[in-house]
Amino acid sequence: MKICLIGAGRIGAVHAIAIAGEATTTLHSVVDLHPEAAEQLAKKYNAIALNLDQAFNNNEIDAFIIASSTATHADLIERCARAGKPVFCEKPIDLSLDRALSCAKVVKESGIVCMIGFNRRFDPHMVSLKNKVDANLIGSVQSLIINSHDPEPPSMEYIASSGGLFYDMMIHDFDMACWILKDTPSNIYVAATATNDDIASYGDVDTASVILTMKNGAIATIINGRQAAFGYDQRIEVFGQKGMLQVQNALEDNVVLSNANGINQAKAKYFFLERYEKAYHNELVHFMKSVQTGAKPSVDISDGVLALKIAEAAKQSFESGNPVNL
Numbered sequence: 001m002k003i004c005l006i007g008a009g010r011i012g013a014v015h016a017i018a019i020a021g022e023a024t025t026t027l028h029s030v031v032d033l034h035p036e037a038a039e040q041l042a043k044k045y046n047a048i049a050l051n052l053d054q055a056f057n058n059n060e061i062d063a064f065i066i067a068s069s070t071a072t073h074a075d076l077i078e079r080c081a082r083a084g085k086p087v088f089c090e091k092p093i094d095l096s097l098d099r100a101l102s103c104a105k106v107v108k109e110s111g112i113v114c115m116i117g118f119n120r121r122f123d124p125h126m127v128s129l130k131n132k133v134d135a136n137l138i139g140s141v142q143s144l145i146i147n148s149h150d151p152e153p154p155s156m157e158y159i160a161s162s163g164g165l166f167y168d169m170m171i172h173d174f175d176m177a178c179w180i181l182k183d184t185p186s187n188i189y190v191a192a193t194a195t196n197d198d199i200a201s202y203g204d205v206d207t208a209s210v211i212l213t214m215k216n217g218a219i220a221t222i223i224n225g226r227q228a229a230f231g232y233d234q235r236i237e238v239f240g241q242k243g244m245l246q247v248q249n250a251l252e253d254n255v256v257l258s259n260a261n262g263i264n265q266a267k268a269k270y271f272f273l274e275r276y277e278k279a280y281h282n283e284l285v286h287f288m289k290s291v292q293t294g295a296k297p298s299v300d301i302s303d304g305v306l307a308l309k310i311a312e313a314a315k316q317s318f319e320s321g322n323p324v325n326l
């Protein structure tokens with residue numbers, strides 16, 4: 001499978017690693033608004049740099065991966081749909097729910113395979129937790145707690161076009177809550193603030209706690225922050241009538257030093273590349289299987305629309321200070 005990667009930034013580089021590490025895929029070409037960024041990444045993997053028109057006119061390309069800035073996603077997905085090309089697109093689909101819905105309509109009418117990049121669903125630890133919930137090992141679920149803190153904020157240039165914490169960061173957790181609980185929220189309540197003055201100057205927040213009341217009655221609490229002193233904080237706890245499941249942080253190594261000063265362990269793995277390397281590989285394999293068989297991917301554009309709908313409600317709750325019904 002020859003893949004064209006659109007976007008040679010942080011996550012574009014991660015997808016290039018996954019493509020190169022998978023025997024059935026080859027990085028055919030890279031497109032970026034900045035041709036030198038495309039050339040640099042392409043050169044590393046013996047691929048070629050193209051512009052968008054060249055890429056969509058190239059018959060050798062089997063599928064596209066969209067890893068460019070958020071504002072480009074819906075237009076590029078639609079371009080893939082019009083060209084009849086399978087597409088994997090990073091989250092979120094767009095910052096507007098209406099635009100995401102119109103994009104989903106175009107995708108549906110075209111019949112192309114379209115997968116959205118909720119990579120955490122492909123992390124082996126998260127998959128194991130989900131399988132145990134589904135196998136009823138903890139009985140009916142009463143509550144879910146997700147803690148997600150980045151090690152450091154992204155660049156202010158990134159913050160400016162990210163759409164804010166709910167659309168950019170917490171959207172992963174909205175998807176995780178719906179996926180693990182096999183449910184959607186009926187109500188959302190948000191408390192959030194900006195501790196970083198630069199982030200505040202963009203009208204964004206960097207610290208947020210969100211409570212989702214799910215339709216079946218379970219309560220999901222999501223805690224997000226843009227800065228953690230000890231690495232990428234990614235913890236999940238599911239509490240049920242018969243027990244509890246937890247995914248703890250993945251650490252840089254598993255050595256525990258116990259001495260007179262205390263008991264010490266390594267920091268958490270640094271960020272998304274280190275923590276979710278296996279997940280990015282597994283999601284690529286899943287996408288490729290869908291492309292080969294034509295089967296609907298397990299995370300498709302409707303999941304992207306649902307997570308966006310919750311992000312929109314989160315923003316409304318934050319701005320109004322009131323709970324919002326979905």
Ligand SMILES: NC(=O)c1ccc[n+]([C@@H]2O[C@H](COP(=O)([O-])OP(=O)(O)OC[C@H]3O[C@@H](n4cnc5c(N)ncnc54)[C@H](O)[C@@H]3O)[C@@H](O)[C@H]2O)c1
Pocket residue numbers: 006007008009010011012031032033034037067068069070072090091092117118119158168272
């Ligand atoms: N799933 C994940 O773990 C994850 C992690 C990080 C980012 N993301 C998502 O990936 C997207 C990119 O994030 P990033 O951190 O890599 O950002 P980035 O700013 O590092 O990279 C974005 C790249 O897209 C390029 N670009 C912008 N407009 C373009 C266009 N019209 N055509 C071609 N290239 C264009 C930019 O020049 C830049 O190189 C965002 O939507 C973000 O939400 C997902």
